[in-house]
Amino acid sequence: MGSRKKLLLVLGILAAVIVCIYLGFSFYFMSHFYSGTHINGADFSMKTAEDADKYLQKQIAVYTLTIIPKEGEKEEVAGADISMKYVKNKKLKQTLEEQNAFLWPSMFFGDSSIKADLGFTLDEKKLEEKIEGLSCWQNEGKTDPQSAKPEFNGEKFVVKEEVLGTKVDQEKTKKAITDAVFGLYEEISLEKEDCYQKPKYTSDSKEVAVACDTLNQYCKASITYDMAPAKEVVDGKLIAQWLTWDDNMNVTFHEDKVGEYMNNFAAKYETLYASRPLTTPWGKATEVSGGTYGWAIDEASETQALLASIKAGETVTKEPVYEQRAATHEAQDWGKTFIEVDLSAQYMWYIVDGNVAFESAVVTGKPYDHSTPSGVYDILLMSLNTTLVGNIVPETGEPEYRTPVDYWMQVTWGGVGFHDATWQPAFGGDLYWSIGSHGCINMPLDAAGTLYSMISTGTPVVMHY
Numbered sequence: 001m002g003s004r005k006k007l008l009l010v011l012g013i014l015a016a017v018i019v020c021i022y023l024g025f026s027f028y029f030m031s032h033f034y035s036g037t038h039i040n041g042a043d044f045s046m047k048t049a050e051d052a053d054k055y056l057q058k059q060i061a062v063y064t065l066t067i068i069p070k071e072g073e074k075e076e077v078a079g080a081d082i083s084m085k086y087v088k089n090k091k092l093k094q095t096l097e098e099q100n101a102f103l104w105p106s107m108f109f110g111d112s113s114i115k116a117d118l119g120f121t122l123d124e125k126k127l128e129e130k131i132e133g134l135s136c137w138q139n140e141g142k143t144d145p146q147s148a149k150p151e152f153n154g155e156k157f158v159v160k161e162e163v164l165g166t167k168v169d170q171e172k173t174k175k176a177i178t179d180a181v182f183g184l185y186e187e188i189s190l191e192k193e194d195c196y197q198k199p200k201y202t203s204d205s206k207e208v209a210v211a212c213d214t215l216n217q218y219c220k221a222s223i224t225y226d227m228a229p230a231k232e233v234v235d236g237k238l239i240a241q242w243l244t245w246d247d248n249m250n251v252t253f254h255e256d257k258v259g260e261y262m263n264n265f266a267a268k269y270e271t272l273y274a275s276r277p278l279t280t281p282w283g284k285a286t287e288v289s290g291g292t293y294g295w296a297i298d299e300a301s302e303t304q305a306l307l308a309s310i311k312a313g314e315t316v317t318k319e320p321v322y323e324q325r326a327a328t329h330e331a332q333d334w335g336k337t338f339i340e341v342d343l344s345a346q347y348m349w350y351i352v353d354g355n356v357a358f359e360s361a362v363v364t365g366k367p368y369d370h371s372t373p374s375g376v377y378d379i380l381l382m383s384l385n386t387t388l389v390g391n392i393v394p395e396t397g398e399p400e401y402r403t404p405v406d407y408w409m410q411v412t413w414g415g416v417g418f419h420d421a422t423w424q425p426a427f428g429g430d431l432y433w434s435i436g437s438h439g440c441i442n443m444p445l446d447a448a449g450t451l452y453s454m455i456s457t458g459t460p461v462v463m464h465y
Contacts, residue, residue, distance in 0.1 A: 034107035066187040069136040083123040147199035220313035291375025296324040334460035360447035361428030366436025420448035
């Protein structure tokens with residue numbers, strides 16, 4: 001016999017063996033379930049319908065479903081508690097007959113899961129009562145789910161993931177346990193069955209992402225107020241405190257909070273009417289308050305400017321809008337060039353860059369009658385050869401006085417100022433108690449002329465006792 005015929009003979013015998021094996025398994029699986037067959041979760045691999053029936057009868061007699069909650073102890077629903085009884089039926093046989101025995105090789109490519117009504121009965125009312133009596137079904141004392149939400153991480157708003165909590169969706173839980181019992185499952189995980197109440201928003205919710213984007217648009221802004229030598233910065237860390245959102249993820253920018261911030265900001269840096277420290281050239285330490293000189297911020301205008309910058313996402317360094325300015329933000333906001341009048345010592349100095357450039361004795365307002373006001377002011381206007389006119393006397397209809405002066409340097413809007421007073425017999429000492437002025441700072445003629453030549457409008461004037 002030739003080698004070709006031998007090869008054909010061997011191949012023919014091999015094919016016959018394979019066909020026999022295939023047919024043998026096919027006949028076998030006409031009465032047996034495939035390997036990997038699960039009916040309602042129970043494993044019936046390689047069992048006959050009669051084997052499966054006996055298995056079910058035995059299982060139902062001792063059936064118990066174990067329920068695994070997210071937290072807390074496991075609980076059970078026993079067949080005996082719900083009057084579960086075995087009833088033989090033809091469903092297993094029908095299921096086996098529906099299995100195509102000639103496709104048995106397919107069992108190697110995955111398990112087969114089948115749902116079927118198996119042979120048993122139970123008291124559904126008892127089952128419902130049993131479920132409603134389970135601790136895992138109760139929600140009292142358990143935590144609510146928390147939606148995902150925006151959270152500021154120090155730089156920007158990011159999505160904080162949701163928290164499921166421990167409260168169950170009772171209807172879904174009841175259905176999951178009921179289905180597990182009717183399917184003869186041995187255990188069920190409430191978490192895997194998705195039985196817990198869900199929050200309104202998750203980390204994948206578009207609404208949360210949009211809210212974060214909106215919040216971060218506000219937080220892009222960075223406004224630096226130059227209050228030399230200090231700086232005040234309004235950036236994302238501060239702006240984040242002025243932002244909130246509701247249950248529907250609608251963002252609110254609390255403009256009133258910006259107004260509160262500006263009010264506190266102004267209180268920190270405004271000096272108008274504030275008390276300020278002072279040491280005189282001869283070493284007297286005192287404090288000065290009152291007057292019309294100092295820093296004053298236009299809060300309303302600057303609040304609107306700040307709101308506009310935040311909404312536009314600007315990065316800018318600026319000064320606030322001022323109603324009134326001073327020389328410096330240091331404790332003595334009038335700077336190092338100013339006029340000082342010691343109303344107790346009846347003496348004045350003109351200080352330039354911290355050094356005394358000119359000084360003179362003076363006579364100020366008569367105490368109690370026309371006291372010269374203390375406080376910080378500045379020179380409002382200057383004029384030569386002016387006639388000072390007093391208040392109108394009601395009885396005569398004429399001014400209290402008409403006094404011509406050579407040099408006039410007005411300090412207050414009420415008419416107090418520096419001027420020459422040639423009628424005064426002397427200056428300094430206690431003269432102001434007896435021959436004090438109507439409030440002005442009287443000076444010798446030459447001293448008034450010298451001061452007039454050295455200063456200009458806007459020069460700060462500090463008067464104190």
